[in-house]
Amino acid sequence: MSRNYYVLGELWFTTGDVYEFYKQLDKYYRKIKGTAVFWNYKTSLKLEVVFIYEIKGLKMYSPKWSKVKKQLKSFTCDSLKDRIDFHIINYRKAHDQLGRAVITVDKKEIFSMCTIIAEREMNRKEWNIREEQNVKYDIYDHKHNLEMGLQAHEMIKEEGILAQYDFFDAVEEYLSSPIDTSIKSTDIIIKVLSLIDRRVGKRTLKKLNESFETEHEGIRYFLKLRCDAEGIRFS
Template sequence: MSWSKMKQNLESFLCPALIGRVEYRSTSYRYLPDKAGLCYLAVDKKNVLNMNDAASSIRWYKTELEIKNDSSIQIPISPAEMEAVRIETKGLVPEDRLAVIARGRKISEHAKELMSAQSALSKSNFVVVANHFLSSPIEESMESSDILLNILALVDRRVGKKRIVNLSEKIKLKHPSVQYFYELRLHTF
């Protein structure tokens, strides 16, 4: 599918409040075959998410330690996760320390997911993900761990207010760019 047709299809799924605010943009280098070009999302004429530029206005993480030390990331720990640590340590660890160990493990796992997700962003990946989004159910895009699928689903008109509000806990575990688009959509109601 050509870029113009894909852009038209994606924009037809935008929620009414974001039409004209969220734009899908792409540049290509016709005479430079080794250059892939750029693909980015713009909000209010400002480039917010560049698909292959680490210096975008959304925070990109460079190391796992950055993610672990970021206080804005809130990772909820379930009793089942604490119980798993208790069983693994054979009950020799104090109760308050169990939560610290479980949280550390979950943050480490979350950091690895974020790093792999943001390293995959490129123009060619955007085209593949957009095609997948256009041909799959919205629920699949909402539940996906892919950053772009989450963003495309959040700005979609098929996702209503109730579903957006119910996502508040899940969004805390997502990449900052997904959180940005969640807040953008939340403030359109």
């Protein structure tokens, strides 16, 4: 028969222990993913708080990534198929083992999507928003904190600061959508993948060439690359 036991007593820990635990809680709560650990060796006290949030792109980890990469390569146009490649670089020491997603052209890194850099910039952006709106961070206001985090995330994505999981999510959406939908997407990664897609013909490329002046520089780079490879004058 199982029973519950209770022990009354005092636990001693430092403000540093509490502050370190608070920083972990704050970090993983913003991402809604990860494990915050409170550990005090003197009292043998260990407390774990687990945040679980499924990011669609995490399904693409090896061995599934190799299959997804083959799909991406199969959609790449003939004129660029041997020049463009996709790479996933994971950092084992990172808490979630997320690292970078890289698109290379002629074996040179052209588009790097680093989780560490993106999350650093996202946190900085969120605090800038709070300062502009004179809104203090309230650890208990979960809904508002989430909204602020999502707003900051969308803002850095528009600037082209992307994480590895942004790449995963975009690839999943790209592979499950018609090319006519993908080419009109506002997502930078989906737009890039569409521009090098063999299903996008010269007529479409010429039209895009006339209307892409205000697009992100990464998108314009790949449009120029495709146009040059197809013998289309890039304006």
